[in-house]
Amino acid sequence: MxxxxxxxxxxxxxxxxxxxxxxxxxxxxxxxxxxxxxxxxxxxxxxxxxxxxxxxxxxxxxxxxxxxxxxxxxxxxxxxxxxxxxxxxxxxxxxxxxxxxxxxxxxxxxxxxxxxxxxxxxxxxxxxxxxxxxxxxxxxxxxxxxxxxxxxxxxxGKESSPVPGLDGRFRLGRAETIGHGEDVALIAAGGGAVVATAAAALLQERGLSARTVVVSSLNPAPVADLAAVLDGVELALTVEDHYVNGGLGSLVAETIAEERLGCRLLRAGLRRPPAGESGSRDHLFERHGLSPAALAALVLARLDHAGATAPAHPRHEAAT
Amino acid sequence: MTTALAHEIKRTIVDESKRAGVGHIGSALSIADLVAALYGGVLRADGGPERDRFVLSKGHAVLALYAALVATGRMPSEQLATYCGDGTLLGAHPEHALDGVDFSTGSLGQGLSIGAGAALAARMQGSDRRVFVLLSDAECNEGSIWEAAMFAAHAQLANLVAIVDVNGQQALGYTRDVLDPGPPASARWEACGWEVHEVDGHDPDGIAAVVAELDLSSGPPHVLLARTVFGKGVSFMESRIEWHYLPLDDAQHAQAVAELDSAREA
The missing domain is CATH 3.40.50.970 (Thiamin diphosphate (ThDP)-binding fold, Pyr/PP domains)
Known part of the structure; x- marks a missing residue:
């Protein structure tokens, strides 16, 4: 990048x-x-x-x-x-x-x-x-x-992996849809985009379809696009390599409240300082509940999907 | 000429701060003669984008700048009457929305960096614009001043002139008691690669003469260490820490006016 x-x-x-x-x-x-x-x-x-x-x-x-x-x-x-x-x-x-x-x-x-x-x-x-x-x-x-x-x-970011389906699209003040579905909205920013798409694939294997959106313009915020994406889904999950407060998770929470949308929001991201645990990005994402498996489990648990066995919270949350 | 301008600036400082009931009077009086030198002929303040840039890094002394803008016909006196009123463009720190103010300041330690960028821009654009930055000596506590000083010397920004208001005071004490590393300020600036001139900060014509001799086209940036007296011209204010903050009462105002006016006649 x-x-x-x-x-x-x-x-x-x-x-x-x-x-x-x-x-x-x-x-x-x-x-x-x-x-x-x-x-x-x-x-x-x-x-x-x-x-x-x-x-x-x-x-x-x-x-x-x-x-x-x-x-x-x-x-x-x-x-x-x-x-x-x-x-x-x-x-x-x-x-x-x-x-x-x-x-x-x-x-x-x-x-x-x-x-x-x-x-x-x-x-x-x-x-x-x-x-x-x-x-x-x-x-x-x-x-x-x-x-x-x-x-x-x-x-x-430092990573150079392409986000599947994004195809280099960017519009200021807009969100880019990279996956269509009905069961859950996955809204991702930055390093969250690649793991969100992987999580969407895991959910697909479990019979759930995700509408997946990448937000690259945080200000101006794509409020209208977010409202359209969130309209009619029961659950939304934000995915970001940032604290859950202040960034994408907060933006989507504000949008849901201010646009009077009815969906439930889960925010994946950091909830404690990532200190004293250096390692690869994958390791850190795993530690902070940002692995594709953890994201998929979070969605499955909240949708009470038949056969779901995942814990209600990622491990790190249970431990803190 | 500059003497008359300096007197008018000082009178405006005491009159407007009295009217508005605000402080920072001593700081403004400290730079009144420096501002008189700049607006009395040193600064090419007009000319649109090609004008010289002036950064009042010690923004809390802005009343001296407003006074100079009025005295030189760049601001109507009716506008000055809004100083520190509700909804005014003339707050206690300068805002660039006001004509005649190039940059908003008020947080100490930021003006020299802005000035270095402005000087670099002039050079990149092949312009003979010069940049003057007025700093306080206490402001040089800020580490960012020395980041800017190092860059300006490294890049040989000859069109950059810093003027330090060396009144030896800061908000809670004398600079020598608050944060004094030992070597004189001149040595610190010289060590950073600047051409240093020590000047009488209350001699506008002398300051103008020094600036006229500077090589503003090549070589190192220049700093004028201007010896000043905090609260200059008002006996009960001079070198007194409390006048960083205090407003004037009626009797003090009358005395200040009398002293400033008699000094002018002397």
């Missing part, structure tokens, strides 16, 4: 001389093509994210379109007040690019997991939030962001 971003950004920069790339000394093996092609528009700000965001504010006020790049935790949180008082307050076209959203930095541990970044950005009304689910969607999303005059938070 990072490479898709970097190559697409080179294409954008070729067509638009306003594009500037700043990095907080990260992007080895990813950003070199941009740096070589546009050395006069590439700046390593050093390990100094606050200043990087502040400078982007000054650059954007002058008419440039700066992308500031770092690991998602550092990009979103180290300079958060600079983001808030700079691009957000001045409504300037700074693109904050956080790489490795969720727990994609697996073995690197808690300091490198961005599991609240969407939440802290989503409280800012004019901060557009885009979370591509795979590389093709990343390539599709970037050109549409270029047209936005205000700030954008772009959360990229």
């Amino acid at each position: 990072r490479s898709a971003f970097a190559s697409e950004l080179v294409r954008l920069a070729e067509a638009d001389e306003r594009v500037v790339l700043l990095t907080g000394d990260l992007g080895f093996g990813v950003l070199e093509p941009f740096a070589r092609r546009f050395p006069e528009r590439f700046f390593n700000a050093g390990v100094a994210e606050q200043n990087m965001v502040g400078m982007a504010t000054g650059l954007a006020e002058a008419g440039l379109t700066p992308y500031v790049y770092s690991i998602a935790t550092f990009a979103s949180m180290r300079g958060y007040e600079f983001i808030r008082n700079g691009p957000i307050l001045h409504d300037l076209p700074v693109r904050v690019v956080g790489v490795g959203g969720g727990m994609d930095y697996g073995h690197n541990g808690m300091t490198h997991y961005a599991v609240e970044d969407i939440g802290i950005m989503r409280v800012q009304p004019n901060m557009r939030i885009v979370v591509p689910a795979d590389p093709a969607q990343t390539r599709a999303a970037l050109p549409s962001l270029q047209q936005i005059d205000g700030p954008v938070y772009l959360r990229l």
Whole structure:
């Protein structure tokens, strides 16, 4: 996904001389093509994210379109007040690019997991939030962001697996349907998309059909699309590599309440800090109830499906 | 010329803060002569997108800026009368929605980064815009100031001029008592690769003369360490910590006006 971003950004920069790339000394093996092609528009700000965001504010006020790049935790949180008082307050076209959203930095541990970044950005009304689910969607999303005059938070994963059925579709403010069904709505964002589709396949084996939707535009939120998807299903399950509060799960809960929808909502995601348990992303997803099997079991239990043997909660919830 | 402008700024500071019943008077008086230097000829404040940029990083002293905008005909005095009123664009910290304010500030430690970006943009765009950032000495407690200082020197942002209001005070005490690493400020800025000038912060013409000699086209960024007196020109306010916050009562206001006016006549 990072490479898709970097190559697409080179294409954008070729067509638009306003594009500037700043990095907080990260992007080895990813950003070199941009740096070589546009050395006069590439700046390593050093390990100094606050200043990087502040400078982007000054650059954007002058008419440039700066992308500031770092690991998602550092990009979103180290300079958060600079983001808030700079691009957000001045409504300037700074693109904050956080790489490795969720727990994609697996073995690197808690300091490198961005599991609240969407939440802290989503409280800012004019901060557009885009979370591509795979590389093709990343390539599709970037050109549409270029047209936005205000700030954008772009959360990229490290994984490169394509999401089946997504086919690189992206529309700002819309959700993308990747599976049709009647029994349950699976609504996924970021790293949740691949596991949600796998969970849908498991449910299919048990005779349940899922309408599966990928939300990549968290702000503007695809409220109308979500309302349409949720209308007429008994159960919805959100799937995200983020805390259940603040991100997609909260967005869908708000939509159900504000649109007066009748479905029951389950939220899969993190409910405790993923600390002291580094490992592969698959391991971490397993630990936090985000494996396809755990997701399918959750749905089966709540639908009281005949023959269901799964516990009512994933293991980690029972233990806490 | 700049002396008259400086006096008008100082009078506006004490009059408007009295009328509005608000503080930050000492901080605003501290920079009145610096702002007079900028708006008395240093800053190319007009010219649309090609104007110089000014970042008042110590946003709590904004009354000095409003006063300068009025004194130089950039803001109607009726608008100044809304200072700290309900629904005003003239709050106690500057907002960019107000004509004449390039950037909203108020959270210390952010202005130099914005200024560095503005200076970098000017260079990338082949513009001769310059960028002036007015900092407080206490604001240099913020680590982000030094992130910006390092980048600006690394990138040799010659068109960036930081002016530090060295009044030696901060909200709860004197800077030497609060957070003083030992070496003088000049050494810290020099160590970060800046060209340092120590100036009298109450000599607008002298400041203008120093700026006129700066090489703003190539070389390192520039910092003017401006020695100032907090509450300058009002005897009971000068170098007194409490005047970071206190508003004026009637008698204090009358005395402040009398002192400022007699100093001008002297």
